[in-house]
Every structure is written in structure tokens, then in C-alpha cells.
Amino acid sequence: MKQAIVARRDLGMGEGKLAAQVAHASLSAYEDTGRRARTEWKGEGQKKVVLGADAEGQLFELADKADTEGLPYAVIRDAGHTELDPGTVTTLAVGPARDELVDRVTGDLPLY
Secondary structure, three states, X not given: OEEEEEXXXXXXXXXXXXXXXXXXXXXXXXXXXXXXXXXXXXXXXOOEEEEEEOOHHHHHHHHHHHHHHOOOEEEEEOOOOOOOOOOOEEEEEEEEEOHHHHHHHXXXXXXX
């Protein structure tokens, strides 16, 4: 099992901002996951991968695919306290779920 977090490259987020947004996405999608899958994922080491996207629209397309596949996911919008305007879509997390299911949604994306 794994979780994929997709972050927008076009925003030019600083490293700390990126790390915070990835953490928000991971936790939010985890909370949307059933107890059994959460337990299994935790038992396997909570595998994660961070991937890159070019624009906001790409995150929403991937979110639609995750929804169609019945996978847990979370789209994160920034609160606007530091680098970005309030409501800026920054990241998408897909899973945790079986690797092959997550790959159906995010498998063609490059590493961040």
C-alpha cells in the first residue's frame, strides 16, 4: 500500500511551505481512509511518494480519477498566512490504498 501526494510546481513554494502542504494532504487523505486500510498501511511502513504537477487543473483531474476509482483523496487549499493567497490549491493526496490502485491515478507523473 502507498499514498501519493501531488504538489504543484508552478507555485514556486519554498521548501518549508511545500513540506507543510504535503503533510496537510497526507493527513487529510489518511483521515478519509477506512480503519482497516489505515491499519494495513501503517503496518507496512506508511509508504509515500511526492509527485509533481504543472497546474491546478491537473490536480482536479487527478482528484476526479481518484473519486471514480473509489480511492480516498484530499485536495488542499492554502490558508494564505505566508507565501500564497488564501484558497490557493497546492496539493492532492491519493490513498493510502493498494499500490496498483494509486498508480492508476498518479502513475504517469514525475517525482517532485
